[in-house]
Amino acid sequence: MNNKALHTLEYEKIINRLTGLTSTSLGREEAEKLQPSRELPIVERRLAATDEAVRSVMFKGVPPFGGITDIRSSLYRAKLQGILQPPELMEVAQFIMGSRRLIRYISLAGEETELPLLSDLCEPLTDFKSLEDEIRRCIDEQGEVLDSASPELASVRRDIRINAGRAKEKLDSLIRSSSIQKMLQDVLITMRNDRYVIPVKQEYRSHFGGIVHDQSGSGATLFIEPEAVVQMNNKLRELKIKEQNEVERILRMLSEQTGERADLLTGDAEILGQIDFIFAKASLANALSATLPEMNDEGRFHLRKARHPLIDIKQAVPIDIELGVEYTSIIVTGPNTGGKTVSLKTIGLLSFMAMSGLFIPAEDGSQLCVFDGIYADIGDEQSIEQSLSTFSSHMTNLISMLGQVTDRSLVLLDELGAGTDPAEGSALAIAILEHLQKLGCRLIATTHYSELKAYAYNRNGIINASMEFDVATLRPTYRLLVGVPGRSNAFAIAQRLGLPTSIIDHARGEVSEDELKVDSMIASLEEDRLHAQAERHNAEKLRRDIEKLQKELQDERFKFQEQKAKLLESAREEARSAISKAKREAEEIISDLRRIAMEEGASFKEHKLIEARRRLEDAIPAQVAKPNRASGAKQVKIELGDEVKVHSLNGQKGHVVELTSNSEAVVQLGILKMKVQLVDLEPVRKTASNKAPVQATIVKRSRDENIRSELDLRGMMLDEAIMEVDQFLDEAFLSNLGQVYIIHGKGTGALRTGVQEFLRRHKHVKSYRLGQFGEGGAGVSVAELH
Structure with a gap:
């Protein structure tokens, strides 16, 4: 690149x-x-x-x-x-x-x-893990070799402790003597060169045998190893060497395993x-609130609400821009500080980001192209040291890139042709544009020259664009308008600032008729655009109002149908109750008649009794079907794999997994499958990014899944931290985690103390401890869960 x-x-x-x-x-x-x-x-x-x-x-x-x-x-x-x-x-x-x-x-x-x-x-x-376990068996979290690393090391260190204890006892008994204490600078035992010594005043040197190991800076104190402990210190030194050799052997063994x-x-x-x-x-x-762009290598890109990633999201004005379909070049005109340069940088930087595998700050559906090179000449790059003017610097950059640009390149040019005579500069700018057009690259250029507006207007593959300027407030809006060339607005700005009308009229007279026609054409286009924009806003408002009324009407119709169904159901329920009562009475009468007939020998025709019972059952009214939101609407075709709502189950959502007939379907609702009438189903509206699967999908969740295994509380107050820890432990427990890490930092220790007190009382916590070496030490608490 x-x-x-x-x-x-x-x-x-x-x-x-x-x-x-x-x-x-x-x-x-x-x-x-x-x-x-x-x-x-x-x-x-x-x-x-x-x-x-x-x-x-x-x-x-x-x-x-x-x-x-x-x-x-x-x-x-x-x-x-x-x-x-x-x-x-x-x-x-x-x-x-x-x-x-x-x-x-x-x-x-x-x-x-x-x-x-x-x-x-x-x-x-x-x-x-076997290597990890072996290292942890031999070395603790503080980076010290453990006694348990080997039996030999444990034995040597035990002997060291015993001999050290004996040497200290011997010296301790010596310095407790009142006659000796007056000869000592301090009544204490210290060490020099890994040997136990006592601090003796210089004048009492001859009263002690042994070895002098050191003296104070003033020479008033000598650090003497008394004769009585020389052999003990010698023994300790031998044991220390054995310890060092054994530790080295253990480290060599672990290093060899690591090296393998x-x-x-x-x-x-x-x-x-x-x-x-x-x-x-x-x-x-x-x-950056960024999204995944769609990529191609065909020279097409379409940015929707794109923002410059280095500008605060609250201040950045999004731009919409498309290139590579109907036109391959854009000429952007407009006043200074209107946002032209930022727009150029946004397009180039977002292209670089996407080609690097980074999401871009733009709306979903934005497209970008993979270019073989992106070339940019942006900003004032004059150099006093190199004796280059602004124009020379721009020309140097252009000459360098012209030898490298291909039909798969993107070229971004800021203030094309600026820094020299306007007539020559505009002519040169047009020639450069012509050359780049022939190469077939994608080009976006900004300029002040009005000649380029006409050039872009009369050429295929090139379109004008401008940065919107609000004449009423004399401020740019930073919005990019593709298809509308920019106006200088110099006369309007001067008039609003109070320049006499006579001077402005005289200035207008100095402008050529062609330029006035261009400016008039641009003003007309701007007026048409604003009018179309206002009409679009009105149409959108009218559409929203109609949709709102339509929804209210549908809701009223549903309420009416629901109330009607309730009244009918109530009436039928009363009728069913009355007929049921009559049926019970009739059954009792029939039973009595049958019993009397058997007792008196009379003959009844059984089939007539059965026919009478059937007529009673047919008289019971059927249950009224409840209305659904889709009632009255055109029946929507249900297909295999559609996501649907079941109205009789309060709008429960599921997927169609089988069509059993023209009137019924089998719907997967969670782990259940049930057969449902097609009229009781309503398809869920599909979006481009959310299409229902063809087959039902069962998502399995692991019992020990977790949202987080670490919680960072640094910067929180204790009350807020306790609430976070409580929720965190519940999530970890439900996810079947055995161990979690709570980061509270060291600081004053108040947050650590409060958190550990809460852990001690929490029902999910089996035990807790401070972090060990490599886990954060005293800044982290590690909790073991039940």
Whole structure:
């Protein structure tokens, strides 16, 4: 890519912001070397990876990168049979643990949404838990080799403690003597050169045998090892050497095990750096309220409500611009400070971002193109040192880029032809535009020259555009208007500022008739645009009013039908009740008659009794069907896979999984399937981004899924923090997490004390502790859950 264009469009500021969002030095290294790509498949893959990270964060929260550090230098030394120090080995153990936690996070997120690229990245990652366990068995979180690392080390350290205790007891008994105390500078035991000594006044040196190890700066105090403890200190020294040798043996053993896996762990570090970099891109997308652009390599782009990513979202004025379909070049005119340069930079920088795999701050559905080069000549670049004027500087840049531009390039030119005589400058600008048009590149240029407005008006493939200016307020609106050339508005501004009318009329007389016609044409176009815009607003308001009335009418009709159905149902219920009562009485009479007939031998015809009972049942009125919102409306065709609402179930949503007949369908409602009449179904309106699946889908949620495994409370008050911790623990418990990390920082300790008191009483917490080495130490509390 053209490095000058990257600098001109401030691409490095986007990279700086991206690197600030990485969680590890490995990810920061990946972000710092990010460059736009010219290849469409590479760009699409980059954007797809960013999209997967965005969806992962949406479903599972921020990924855990704790413990993942750059251990490649340590691995390299271990591979060369160097001995790693305890802190370095603990970093290896923490790295293995962090890698495992991140793999688990992506696995759980993959159960919620498809993550093919992130899953493929995680596939080669190795889990050396056995090495991690061995390191943790031998080294504690503070980076000290444990006594339990080997039986020999435990035995040596036990002997050291015993001999040290004996030496201190011997010296202690010596300094407690009143006759000795007057010879001491201080009544204490200290150490010099790993040997126990006592501080003796200079004048009493001859009263003590032994060895002098040191003296104070003034020479008044000597640090003497008395004869009585020389042998004990010698023994301690021997034991210390044995301890040091055993510790070195243990570290060499762990380093060898690490060195055997160095290549695989180095590969893991590079992969984890890429994953961190991908999630940093997702964080940037969230910070910019950015969306996924559609990409092509056909020279087309269409930005919807695009914003400059380096301008505050509350202040940025969105622009809409399209290029590469009906026209390939845009000439933007308008006054200074109207936003022309910002619009150029927005288009160029968003193109660079998309080609780098970054989301862009624009509305959904925006399209961008993968260019083989983006060339920008923007701003006043005159150089006193090089004796270059503004015009010379622009020409130097143009000459440089003209030799590189192709039909797959994007060229952005600011103030084309400026800095020289207007007549020559406009002529030169037209010639440059003609040349670039023949090359077939995509071109956006800004200018003040009115000649270029007419040039663009009469050429195929070129269209005028302007930055809107409100004459009433004498202020630019920063809106880009494509299809409308800009006006200078000099006379209108001068008149509103109070310049005498006679001077303005005289100035108008100095303007050529052709220029006045152009200005009149532009004014007419502007008036037509404003009128069309007002008409469109009125039409939209009228449409909203009609939709509101239509909805109110539909609601009233539904209420009427519902009330009518209730009245009919009430009447029929009364009739059913009366007939049911009569039926019971008739059954009793028939039973009595049958009993009398059997007793008296009379003959009754049974089929007549059955016929009479059937007539009674037919007299019971049928239940009235309740109306639904779709009643009275045209029957909508229901197809397999449609998402529908079931009116008889209060609008419950489901998917059609089977059409059993022309009047019935089988609907999947959660885990249930039921047969429903087609008239009781209403299709859910589909959008372009939300189409119902062809088959019913059952989403399985893991019992131990979690939204977060870490909670950061830094900067919160205690009451607010307790509420966050309570909700966090509930989520973690429901997700079947065994261990969570609560970051409260060190500070005064008030937040840590309050949080740990709450953990002690919480029903889900089995135990808690402060973070160990590599987990955050006293700034983190680690809670074990039931």
